Amino acid sequence: YCLAVNRQFDYVDVDVFGCWSHIGASLELVRPGGLLYLTATGLTTWKPSRAFQSLGMRLTRCPPTETLHDHMARALIWRMVSAADSLGLVAQPLFSLYRGTGDVFRILFRVVRRSGD
Structure with missing residues (x-):
């Protein structure tokens, strides 16, 4: 409706609930200079290698438990930045939070138009 x-x-x-194809639509809803807050839950609790695959990352092996949350946050940021780039936008990560209770990632992005577009 909003795009129409x-x-x-x-x-x-937005919480994409593992359906990463909605990231593009979410980015298009943000006014240039606006903020997009991404929530992702349960990525590291069940099968982290599948979560990395769903984010488009191809790893030879899963990162060690001690650094898994950092790697997952970086994968989420990479996915958002890549999706924004394909739409002619820039997603600038401003803040990230990981809460171990409930396995929750929250990442805040500023969305701007790519210069020259």
Whole structure:
């Protein structure tokens, strides 16, 4: 609906529930200069290698438990930055939070148009 009526927002908070194809639509809802807050849950608890694959990362082996959360946060940031780039946007990570209770990742991005577009 929002895309059909060309509506954009200053702040969008989204939990993609593992369906990463919605990231592009979420980025298009953010007004240039606006903020997108991405939530991802349960990525490291069940099968981390599958989570990395769903994010488009091809790893030869899963990172050690001590650094798994850092690697997963970086994979989420990479996925968002790549999706933004394909739309002619820039997603600048501003803040990230990991909460071990419930395995929750929260990452805040500023979304701007790529210069020259």
